[in-house]
Amino acid sequence: MVTEHLERETTYSATPELQLPDLTGIVPPGGRLDVAAHHLSSAYFDTSGRDLLVNRVTLRRRTGSTDTGWHLKLPASDDGTARHELGVPLTSGDEVPRELSDLVLGLRRGSPLVPLVTITTERTTHRIVDADGLLLVEIADDTVSAVAPEAGGARVSGWREIEAELGSAAPADLLRTIDAMLTRAGATESASPSKVATALGTPTRRRKLKKARTAGEVLRRYIAEQDADILTGELAIRRGENSIHHVRVATRRLRSTLRIFARHLDADRAQSLDADLSWFADLLGEVRDRDVQRSRFVESIAALPDEVVLGSVAEQIDAQLSAEEEQHRAALLDAMRGPRYLGMLQEVRLWATAPPVTKAAAGKPDVLAKDVRSAGKKVTKHLTAGIRSESDEELHKARKAGKRARYAAELAADVLGKKGVASVHRYKKLQDLLGEHQDAVVAAELLIRLANAAPTEMPTFTYGVLHERELARAAASVARARRWAKKHSR
Numbered sequence: 001m002v003t004e005h006l007e008r009e010t011t012y013s014a015t016p017e018l019q020l021p022d023l024t025g026i027v028p029p030g031g032r033l034d035v036a037a038h039h040l041s042s043a044y045f046d047t048s049g050r051d052l053l054v055n056r057v058t059l060r061r062r063t064g065s066t067d068t069g070w071h072l073k074l075p076a077s078d079d080g081t082a083r084h085e086l087g088v089p090l091t092s093g094d095e096v097p098r099e100l101s102d103l104v105l106g107l108r109r110g111s112p113l114v115p116l117v118t119i120t121t122e123r124t125t126h127r128i129v130d131a132d133g134l135l136l137v138e139i140a141d142d143t144v145s146a147v148a149p150e151a152g153g154a155r156v157s158g159w160r161e162i163e164a165e166l167g168s169a170a171p172a173d174l175l176r177t178i179d180a181m182l183t184r185a186g187a188t189e190s191a192s193p194s195k196v197a198t199a200l201g202t203p204t205r206r207r208k209l210k211k212a213r214t215a216g217e218v219l220r221r222y223i224a225e226q227d228a229d230i231l232t233g234e235l236a237i238r239r240g241e242n243s244i245h246h247v248r249v250a251t252r253r254l255r256s257t258l259r260i261f262a263r264h265l266d267a268d269r270a271q272s273l274d275a276d277l278s279w280f281a282d283l284l285g286e287v288r289d290r291d292v293q294r295s296r297f298v299e300s301i302a303a304l305p306d307e308v309v310l311g312s313v314a315e316q317i318d319a320q321l322s323a324e325e326e327q328h329r330a331a332l333l334d335a336m337r338g339p340r341y342l343g344m345l346q347e348v349r350l351w352a353t354a355p356p357v358t359k360a361a362a363g364k365p366d367v368l369a370k371d372v373r374s375a376g377k378k379v380t381k382h383l384t385a386g387i388r389s390e391s392d393e394e395l396h397k398a399r400k401a402g403k404r405a406r407y408a409a410e411l412a413a414d415v416l417g418k419k420g421v422a423s424v425h426r427y428k429k430l431q432d433l434l435g436e437h438q439d440a441v442v443a444a445e446l447l448i449r450l451a452n453a454a455p456t457e458m459p460t461f462t463y464g465v466l467h468e469r470e471l472a473r474a475a476a477s478v479a480r481a482r483r484w485a486k487k488h489s490r
Contacts, residue, residue: 002099003087007073009165010081010179012187016160020141021181023126026174030131040064040121044196045096047111053202055107055231056080058194059100063090066125072100073194074235080193102337106234109349110342117148117199135167137174146199157199162187211414215264215368216361222257222411224352226250230345234336244291248284251277254348256407260375261368266356273351276344283335286328293443294321300466310459317450368412372423375405379427380489387482392441395478399434402427430484437477444470 027033042062046052052059056075062068069087076082088097096113104113126139140163148155164178179189192198212218233247255277258270294317301314335341360367379401386394406427413420444467451463 001088005085006076007083007085007165008081008170008175009083009163010175011190011192012162012164012182013190014141014160014162014187018160018186020126020139020162021185023128023139023181026177026181027128028130028136031129031136034125034127034129036066036125036127038065038067038121038123038125040067040123042119042121042195043094043115044117044119044199045113046116046196047108048114049111050116050200050202051108051111052104053194053197053200055228056193057104057107058196059096059104059113060196061090061094061096064121070097070100072103103235103238105342106238106336106345107231109345110339117146117196119144119146119195119199121145121195129167130169132169134169136170137167137178138165139163139178140165144195144198146195148199155199155201157201159198161190161195161198212365214361215261215363215365216355216357218365218368218411218415219257219261219264219357219361220352220355223254223348223355226254226257227348227352230254230348238333238336242291244284244288248281248288251281251284252403253407253410255281256404257411260404260408261371261411263371264357264361264368266358269356273344273347276340276347280335280341280344283328283332287325287332289442290321290325290328292439293446294318294325296439296443297321297466300469301462304462304465308462308465310461312458313462316454316458320450320453365412365415368415372405372408372412372416372420375401375408376423379405379430383430383481383485387478387485390478392437392474395434395481396438396441398481399431399438402430402434406431426488430481433477433481433484437474437481440470440474440477444474 023033040062041064042060045059045061058071058073060071062071069090072086074084074086076084086100086103088099091097094115101113122143124141126141128136128138130136142161142163143158144161145158146156148157162182164175164182166175190198192202209221212221227250229250230247233243233250236243237247255274258265258274258277262270297317298314301309301317355361379398382394382398382401385391386398406424409416409420409423409427413424416423447463447467447470451460451467454460454463
C-alpha cells in the first residue's frame with residue numbers, strides 16, 4: 001500500500017561549529033520539545049542517465065531507527081520547499097517496488113533503475129508538538145556521509161545540513177520564524193535540491209541561458225520546454241490527476257514545430273516523430289474530449305427550463321460519457337506502459353538535446369520570422385474559405401492552422417518582439433472562437449448518437465432541444481469568427 005503526505009521543508013547548509021539556536025522559546029503553552037538521535041542509511045536509485053534527478057525527483061530505500069521504507073519524492077512547488085512523499089514499506093531486497101517504479105516509468109523513459117548513491121546520516125531531531133500532541137515542526141540536524149560509485153573508484157563526501165519540516169498543525173508563519181533563527185545562528189539556505197544531488201556534485205542552480213545565436217538553438221529550447229511539460233503532465237496522469245490537457249497541449253506544440261519549421265529539420269526524423277505524436281495525441285483526445293463534453297452538457301442542461309428536461313437525460317448522458325472516458329483512459333494508460341510510447345519519449349529527448357537540423361537552422365534566429373508569416377497565411381486561407389462556405393471541415397482546418405500559428409509565434413517571440421506577442425494574443429482569440437465552434441459541432445453529432453442509444457422507454461425530446469442549442473452556438477461562433485476576420489484583415 002502506498003502512503004502519501006505533503007512535505008513542507010527548507011534545508012540549510014551548516015558548518016560543523018554551528019550551534020543550534022534555543023528552540024524552547026517557540027514551544028507553545030502546554031507543548032513540548034522532544035530530542036532524539038537516529039542512525040539512517042539510504043540507498044538512492046535512478047537511471048544511469050540520472051533522469052529522476054534531472055526532474056527533481058528522488059527515490060530511496062531507507063533503513064535505520066526511524067522513517068524506514070521506500071520513499072519517492074516528487075516536486076510540489078517551483079521553489080522546492082514542498083514535495084509529495086510517497087511511501088511503501090521496506091522489502092527484503094533492493095528491487096524497487098512496482099508501485100513506485102511504474103509511477104516514474106515515463107520520467108525514466110523506460111530505462112532501468114539502478115543504485116546510484118549510498119548515504120549515511122547521523123540525525124538529531126528536535127520535534128516541537130502542541131498541547132494536543134500534534135507536530136508543529138521537526139528540525140533535523142544531520143551529519144551526512146555519502147559514497148557514489150564512479151568510473152575507476154568512488155566519490156566520497158561529507159557535510160552537515162539542517163532540515164526544518166513543518167508538521168500538520170503548524171501555523172503558516174512558523175517556517176519564517178525558524179528561518180530567521182537558523183539564519184542568525186549562521187546557517188544558509190542550501191543551494192542543492194536534495195542530499196543525492198549534493199553527493200553527486202550535481203550543479204545546483206540552473207544557469208541563465210544566453211540569447212540563442214541560431215535558429216536551430218531556438219527550436220531546440222522550445223522542444224526541450226515541451227519535453228519537460230510532457231514529463232510533468234504524464235507523471236500526473238499516472239498518479240490519477242487530470243492533466244490530460246496539459247500533455248495534449250505540449251504534444252500539439254511539438255507537432256506544430258515539426259510542421260511549421262520543417263525546412264530547418266530532418267524530414268525523415270520529423271515525419272517519424274510526428275506519426276508517434278499524432279498517435280499519442282489521439283489517445284489523449286479520446287479521454288479529454290469526453291471530459292469536455294460531459295462538463296458542457298451539465299451546463300447546457302442546467303440552463304434549460306425544467307419543463308423541457310424530460311426523464312433522466314442528464315444522468316443518462318453523464319453515465320454514457322463517463323463509461324467511455326474510463327474505457328479510453330484505461331487504453332491510454334496501457335499505451336503509456338508500452339514500447340511505442342517509451343520509444344517516443346526517448347526520441348523527444350534526443351530532439352530536446354540535439355535536434356536533427358538542416359543547414360537552414362544554422363542561420364540567425366530572425367530567419368524563423370519567415371516561417372511564422374507562412375503559418376499566418378495558412379490561417380487566412382482556411383478561415384476565408386470556411387467563412388465563405390460555412391464548412392465545418394474548413395473551419396476546423398482554420399482552427400488547427402490558428403493553433404499552429406500561435407505556437408509558432410510563441411517559439412519565435414524573441415525574434416518577433418511586440419508583433420510576436422500581439423500575434424499570440426490574436427491567434428489565441430481566434431482559437432477560442434473556432435474551438436467553441438468545433439465543440440458545438442462535435443456536441444451536436446454526439447447528441448444524435450446518444451439519443452439513438454437511449455433506452456426505448458426514455459423520451460428523447462431533450463436531446464433534440466440540446467441539439468438545436470448546439471447548432472445555434474456553432475452558428476454564433478461562425479458570426480464571431482467572421483467579425484474577427486474582418487477586424488484583422490484591415
